[in-house]
Amino acid sequence: MEETLGNTPSEMLNLLVDGELETSQEVSLYASLTENDELRNEMREILAIRESIRKDTEAFTPPHHTRKSVLAALGLIPGGIVNAPITQVAIQTGFWSGFWGRIIIPVATAVVATILTSLLFFNYYEPVRNTSVQAESFKKIPVIKSSENPVIGANSQFTGNKSIVSHEAGKRNFTGNRNISPIVPVPDVIIDINENGANTQQFDIASLGTGFYKPDYLHYSYSSNNVIPVITLTPKQFENINMIKLSNLGITLVLRGISARSFPTVDLPSQSNPLLRNVGLAGYVKLVNGLDVGLEIGQENYGLVYFDKSMGGYINKNPILAWAGIGIKGKITRPVEFLAGAKPYLQLFVGGTQLGPTAKIIGGLEYSWDDGLGFILGMEGSSLFYNQEKKWYSTEKLGFTYGMLYSF
Amino acid sequence: MDKELENLSDAELFKLMSAGEARTVKAFEEIYTRYSPRVYAYCRRYLGNREEAEDVFQETFIRFYNSRQSIREMTNLGAFLLKIARNQCINLLREIKRNSKFDEEIYIKHDDRDENDELLNLIKMAIELLPDEYKEIFIMREYNGLKYNDIADITGLSINTVKIKIFRARERIRHILQPYLSEMSK
Numbered sequence: 058m059e060e061t062l063g064n065t066p067s068e069m070l071n072l073l074v075d076g077e078l079e080t081s082q083e084v085s086l087y088a089s090l091t092e093n094d095e096l097r098n099e100m101r102e103i104l105a106i107r108e109s110i111r112k113d114t115e116a117f118t119p120p121h122h123t124r125k126s127v128l129a130a131l132g133l134i135p136g137g138i139v140n141a142p143i144t145q146v147a148i149q150t151g152f153w154s155g156f157w158g159r160i161i162i163p164v165a166t167a168v169v170a171t172i173l174t175s176l177l178f179f180n181y182y183e184p185v186r187n188t189s190v191q192a193e194s195f196k197k198i199p200v201i202k203s204s205e206n207p208v209i210g211a212n213s214q215f216t217g218n219k220s221i222v223s224h225e226a227g228k229r230n231f232t233g234n235r236n237i238s239p240i241v242p243v244p245d246v247i248i249d250i251n252e253n254g255a256n257t258q259q260f261d262i263a264s265l266g267t268g269f270y271k272p273d274y275l276h277y278s279y280s281s282n283n284v285i286p287v288i289t290l291t292p293k294q295f296e297n298i299n300m301i302k303l304s305n306l307g308i309t310l311v312l313r314g315i316s317a318r319s320f321p322t323v324d325l326p327s328q329s330n331p332l333l334r335n336v337g338l339a340g341y342v343k344l345v346n347g348l349d350v351g352l353e354i355g356q357e358n359y360g361l362v363y364f365d366k367s368m369g370g371y372i373n374k375n376p377i378l379a380w381a382g383i384g385i386k387g388k389i390t391r392p393v394e395f396l397a398g399a400k401p402y403l404q405l406f407v408g409g410t411q412l413g414p415t416a417k418i419i420g421g422l423e424y425s426w427d428d429g430l431g432f433i434l435g436m437e438g439s440s441l442f443y444n445q446e447k448k449w450y451s452t453e454k455l456g457f458t459y460g461m462l463y464s465f
Numbered sequence: 466m467d468k469e470l471e472n473l474s475d476a477e478l479f480k481l482m483s484a485g486e487a488r489t490v491k492a493f494e495e496i497y498t499r500y501s502p503r504v505y506a507y508c509r510r511y512l513g514n515r516e517e518a519e520d521v522f523q524e525t526f527i528r529f530y531n532s533r534q535s536i537r538e539m540t541n542l543g544a545f546l547l548k549i550a551r552n553q554c555i556n557l558l559r560e561i562k563r564n565s566k567f568d569e570e571i572y573i574k575h576d577d578r579d580e581n582d583e584l585l586n587l588i589k590m591a592i593e594l595l596p597d598e599y600k601e602i603f604i605m606r607e608y609n610g611l612k613y614n615d616i617a618d619i620t621g622l623s624i625n626t627v628k629i630k631i632f633r634a635r636e637r638i639r640h641i642l643q644p645y646l647s648e649m650s651k
Contacts, residue, residue, distance in 0.1 A: 071632045075606065077613055102639055102646045109585045110607050117608075119505035119522060124497060127526045133490045362564070 066096050074103050166316070166459050167434055174424045174432050175397060306465045307343030309351075309425075312336070317437060317456025319360030319375070334358065334377055337458075339384065347390045353406060354381040359452050361412075363445040378441070380415050382408015388423060399424050402435070412443035419458055431462045470495045475542035483533040493530055500543060501526070504550050506608040511554050511601055513593050521557060525550040544615045551601065551619060558597070584645060591641040595634055602627060603634035 066089035072078040073086055089096055315335040337355030344350050361374040388402035399422035406417040421435015437458040442451050470478065470491055482492035504525055508518040528549050539545060592600060602620065605611045613631075617624045639646065 068632060071635060072628070075613070075631065077628070099639070102642075103635060105584065105646070105649070106588055106635075106638060106642070107607060109582060109588050112582055112585055113506070113510075113589070113608075116506040116509040117502040119501045120519060123505075123519060123523055124494075124501070127497065127523050127530075128490070128494070130523065130527055131493075131530050133493070 066090075066093060067099060070096060070100055070103070074100070074107070166314070167457065170432055170434050170459055307349075308465045309341045309343075309349060309462050311339040311341065311353075311433065311460060311462040313339075313433060313458050313460025315355070315357055315437060315456060315458050317357075317439070317454040317458075319358070320453045320455070321360060321362045337460075341384070341386055347388055349386045349388075351384055351386070352381070353384050353408070354379070356380070357439075357454075359410075359412075359441050359454065361443065361450070361452060363443075363448070363450050378410040378412060380408050380410045382406055382415070384417075396422060397424075402433075404435075406439075410441060410443075413441060415439060415441045421458065423462070425462060425464060429464060431464065432460070433462060434459050475499070476539050479533070479536075479539035479542060482530075483536070496529075496542065497526060500546050503543065503609045504546050507547055507550055507601075507604055508554060510589070510592055510604045510608055511551075512557065517557060521550060521553040524553055528553075541615065541618070543609070544611065544619050547605065547609060547611070548619045554601075584642070584649070587642050587645055588638065591638045594641060595637060599630050599634035599637065602630045603638070606631050 066086060069078055069082050069086040069089075073083070078086065090100065313336065315337060317335070335355075335357045337353055337357075339351055339353035341349035341351030356377050356379045358375050359378050361376065384404055384406040386402055386404040388400050390400065392398035392400055402419075402421060402423050404417075404419040406419070408415055417437060417439040419435050419437045421433055423431060423433050425431025425433075435458050437454070437456055439454045440451055441454075442449060444450075470481075470488075473481070473492075473495070475496070478492045478496050482489050482496065501522075505518065505522045508522045508525070509515070512518045512521065525546060529546055532549075536545075592603065595603060602616055602622075605616045605619065611619075613624050613627045616622075616627045616631075620627070622630075
């Protein structure tokens, strides 16, 4: 049965000082107070405590800066966020508050990276069916043209001045000359015919010049894409380029940004991950096909929460820590068609920071070719282990990584 | 401060703040002026630690402001603010306890002693020694001046339980302060 209050004089006294005593009980209590010294003493003590509490000005006076801090954190004073204090308080400023505010940068970056990659992919390179007898794989080849005297391969078998490109189940097959010589002459006209065999378009490529150059490890394909970029090179320049490409050292340099959130979350302003403060630079060497090893260095914010005896409480920090270590990266070397030619990859990293060891796992997509510029976009999870006053703590991070790479 | 706003009721201020008009900030500032002492006192005495109290105090007002659109009518602004503050305090204490492997006495701090008021210092210490269930209700009553039904509303307890806890809290505090109080009454 629930205990009730208000039966004894002492209980009634408490109700009286709180203004909660029923009128019907007041007479009884006043009578007790008249007769009972101890009860009067108790009343004096309760009122003395209350009086002292009213003098507790320290408790009733919020620090002056808190008003400004609150308004700044809410974005209600101009430029306030700059002056907002670094506290445990979540810094929320209008649009940038909450979940969406925290992911907007990585999402926007991902969208921009995807658009740029797609533009590069579909405008500068075109997937074509390899017409060589060597393989039935897709390749993406640049079309390079000389502005100087064309060099016609001695073993060129091209004799006509017309080539035909036909649509077949949405794919383009080169049905004309299947020349696989290193250098091929350009036809005057390419006629584009649809599935029914009717001519639909005729491309006059005479304006493109009189010769195409390509290395023999690439396979030339005609394209109906009117916006094939044509890079004007002298034969010597062309050879130089191909010499670089043929070097095929299997070295990849990666510059990437990291936008991730720490757990435990410290909710400091620096948790918002300014782009240029969270970066990594890596160099990888091909170990075997599809497997690279290398070194990576970088710097990153890590949210730290640990107990500090001298402060008598928990400390929240979000320092930038430099890290370095070794990584191993496995990827599917062939572009995956339904991923718009991207190559999925998985990367493991172990290393150290000033505070302690760290490990990372990254999975994502790489838009790249054997040589040259490429892009990466992925998810990254990492752990940092650190020791404070002989006690180990860990911080986990989860977020996005995005950047560019260059392969030699 | 806007004199006109000073004369508005809590409900009217809240409505003005929620309307999203030009005077939103002024209305919020007036609410802050009215309630910040009580909210801070609750956080300060309940948590004991100044930095933690400041953090929770600020977060209380931030959450209050951000919740303005989701509340149709505000009937008891003071209780609403204290409810937010209480939730934040409980979350923080829970987090501290979960992460703590240290002795309990580390959390008893006396970083704001008032040298001029010995009784007040003893009361602060006595409040820190109260179990949490008594402490928060005692603070709501003595520092925030809340009625029993408001305390019951904030804590989710019955009014009778609130009465009993306040009574028990006072008994404990008087018991801790007994040597001093006895001396004082002589």
